[in-house]
Amino acid sequence: MGVMKAVTTTFTNAAIISSITSTVFIILLGFYLRRRGTFGENFGKVLTKVVLTVAIPALAFNSFMQPMNGDAFKQGMGVLVWGIIIYILLIFVTPFLYQRYVKEQRDVLAILTTFGSTTFFGIPIVGAVYGAKGVMYSSIFNIGYRIFLYSYAYIKMSGLKMEAKNVKKMFLNPIVIATFLGLFMWLGQHLVPQVTVPVAVNGVQTTGVAAVAFYRIDQTALWLYKPLSYLANLASPLAWLSIGVTLGSISFKDAAADKTPWYYAFNKVIIVPLLNLVILYLLNVTGILSLSYVAVATIVVMMATPTAAVASAYAISFDREAVLSSNASFISTIAAVVMMPIWIAVMEVLNGLGVFH
Incomplete structure (x- = not known):
């Protein structure tokens, strides 16, 4: 498929366009x-x-309430490995983007560039555009993110050693609990007792039957899966509303007066996801790490997110360039709202060109 045809196909895809407009309109x-x-x-x-x-x-x-086959397992583990490697890489690379700044600012800006709002900003968009599989990949990808956010970022920003309360915060977070519980259930579904059930597709019963793990509630306990689905469906609209409310609470004039947040935002929502995309492409063509289009697109969206709320909170709590961090968070959020549709479109074009499979 030619580039122009891929672009045309992308911008005439009602599902993609409606996902993008939903994000922008609800934020507005x-x-x-x-x-x-x-x-x-x-x-x-x-x-x-x-x-x-x-x-x-x-x-x-x-x-995680979906079948697991060899390819799904391979993709999931690939995302997990990359989710750890990329944060190690960013920890070493991002300080070089801010060499002209004094050490205090350089350290803070590097942390803010490394850790984005992958959970609050990224996952709802991934879910809206790439569905359950995208959410599963984003949840797996976030395992490495949380490990380094609650350890390295905390130590670097606080100047202290790792505290027990932060370890507790890491593992008792509801999202972490849900992710690990879902991941272990997904990985172990062939090792537990199986039950034969009528197959349900998107909650609707069909005439087929299948053997599934007894805890696959999407098939065995719709009475439990359905209310969880209603709660899950709240994630995107409420997150987008909250982003809009936050933007509406801050003075754009004050935040925009400093050039540093703009430079930071450029690095955060353009350079970091571009770095991921380029490396993943090279790993794909060399056969070192072959990830599917949905997996790569999910990672790019997750890395194109603005400042992580936790990283910003560290800066404020430990008085590490608190004003700069707040302004950087605000400007990067605006930049992410603008760039996210562009990144989604870019990934769709690459998909149309068959770059990732």
């Missing part, structure tokens, strides 16, 4: 309602808590 709605005063000052924080403690854990867990 949140922004408008906050500016208008319909949503109060703390409304975004409330929405964020609902998303992080209820919706995304349900989304992550349900994403």
